[in-house]
Amino acid sequence: MTMNLRRLAVTLSIAGLVCWPALAGSVSKQPPSDAKARAAGEAIAGYRALCRLDGGRLWGRSLCGPILLVDPTTRAIYADRNTGRHDLRAEGGLFTGTLPAGVGVANTATDWAGIRWTMVMLPLPADVRRRDTLLMHEAFHRIQPELLPPPAAALPDHLDTLDGRLLLRLEWRALAQALRTDGDAQRTAIRDALAFRATRRRLTSDAAERENALEINEGLAEYTGQRLGARGNAVPATIAALADYDRRDGYVRSFAYASGPAYGLLLDRLSPRWRVSLRPDSDLGMLLHHAIGDITLPELTAIRDGYGFAAIRSEETAKAEAHVGQAAHWQAVLVDGPVVRLPLIDMRIEFDPGTLFALPPAGTVYPTATLRDAWGTLTVQQGVLIATNWKFASVAAPAVADGSEYIGAGWRLRSLPAGFCRTAAFSASDGNC
Numbered sequence: 001m002t003m004n005l006r007r008l009a010v011t012l013s014i015a016g017l018v019c020w021p022a023l024a025g026s027v028s029k030q031p032p033s034d035a036k037a038r039a040a041g042e043a044i045a046g047y048r049a050l051c052r053l054d055g056g057r058l059w060g061r062s063l064c065g066p067i068l069l070v071d072p073t074t075r076a077i078y079a080d081r082n083t084g085r086h087d088l089r090a091e092g093g094l095f096t097g098t099l100p101a102g103v104g105v106a107n108t109a110t111d112w113a114g115i116r117w118t119m120v121m122l123p124l125p126a127d128v129r130r131r132d133t134l135l136m137h138e139a140f141h142r143i144q145p146e147l148l149p150p151p152a153a154a155l156p157d158h159l160d161t162l163d164g165r166l167l168l169r170l171e172w173r174a175l176a177q178a179l180r181t182d183g184d185a186q187r188t189a190i191r192d193a194l195a196f197r198a199t200r201r202r203l204t205s206d207a208a209e210r211e212n213a214l215e216i217n218e219g220l221a222e223y224t225g226q227r228l229g230a231r232g233n234a235v236p237a238t239i240a241a242l243a244d245y246d247r248r249d250g251y252v253r254s255f256a257y258a259s260g261p262a263y264g265l266l267l268d269r270l271s272p273r274w275r276v277s278l279r280p281d282s283d284l285g286m287l288l289h290h291a292i293g294d295i296t297l298p299e300l301t302a303i304r305d306g307y308g309f310a311a312i313r314s315e316e317t318a319k320a321e322a323h324v325g326q327a328a329h330w331q332a333v334l335v336d337g338p339v340v341r342l343p344l345i346d347m348r349i350e351f352d353p354g355t356l357f358a359l360p361p362a363g364t365v366y367p368t369a370t371l372r373d374a375w376g377t378l379t380v381q382q383g384v385l386i387a388t389n390w391k392f393a394s395v396a397a398p399a400v401a402d403g404s405e406y407i408g409a410g411w412r413l414r415s416l417p418a419g420f421c422r423t424a425a426f427s428a429s430d431g432n433c
Helices: 035-054 128-147 162-180 183-202 207-245 256-270 284-291 300-307 309-336
Strands: 002-004 067-070 076-079 089-091 094-098 108-112 115-121 339-343 348-351 357-359 363-366 369-373 376-380 384-387 392-396 399-402 405-408 411-414
Touching (some): 035 207, 108 128, 128 207, 162 207, 183 207, 183 256, 183 300, 207 256, 207 284, 300 309
Parallel strands (some): 067 115
Antiparallel strands (some): 002 348, 108 115, 357 363, 384 392
């Protein structure tokens, strides 16, 4: 996933357009000879077929548009069209080339060469259902700024606390039960899920705002992926995802990948037109509560044991103890100790959403990440702290200069403009450069 702190202007798409034609050059109809290119061609053909099958029905507009598959190691491109500048070459039904060094590589929507692309990294999942789910997830992100711009909100760092994690896992188990049932049993499970959700959100003043922002952004994208990519298997795939996330660590940035599809599929059953009235500040849980008649939610003590409360609490207590030690480490390395502090001007960041570590009030730790900004490219393997206000990033000092690069413990900063932070080492306590 890539986050862009300054959202770029997007090219308006034509409503109802099923798929855009190649922009320039005639393309050979011969299948590509390279195995990676063949896989890319098959994926792009599958992407187009899914778009045609949907026909714009899910979101009122086509998800089809420019698609770019990229090898993150070589930066080789496999696209479905050329750019207006004709940067690519026609080859076996595709357009191929090399992505410029300044463009981030991630599963995301990106603007490059005057075009807004759906970008997906190679290799793609071998399982066709998982591949198609990923393609449709990222296709939603391409149209999202026009369709439903995700609200800006701080990350829900309360999901790194014992109670936050415990209540989220209970909510997921109740949602899975609701997806497996119908009628009164389904309504009861939905009621229970909403009770766990409401209790968790009461514990932190802005929890609802923070969680809703990610459910609108990533949750709806993953719902789209499951609805269109998994097709008839969307419900079992979502139940399996809920069980998978129930066993994971690091919910601060990733929880919506499980919650979003579950709420979306339940709303499909109980309020089929729910997508029509969605707003950037919508609450999927509130919509589902309305769909079951806004019934009174039960007390937790009356329902929690049916979802494995005791076992979850035992597991989360052990994790919370380990969390304290990890928090102390990050605090010492990235807050209290000498750091290199880089201003965030127009930053793009590539990261694994399942590994983020909340470190309030300082910010969020990204154990591994690649940041690109006006000052160059920062590659991190041992932790970078992004401030809560998104104004600066910190890595551990000291650093040594090596030509146009700076190297620190577990990080490397390269491609600095002349005169920027040109010191031999960073050792000041504040670390500002």
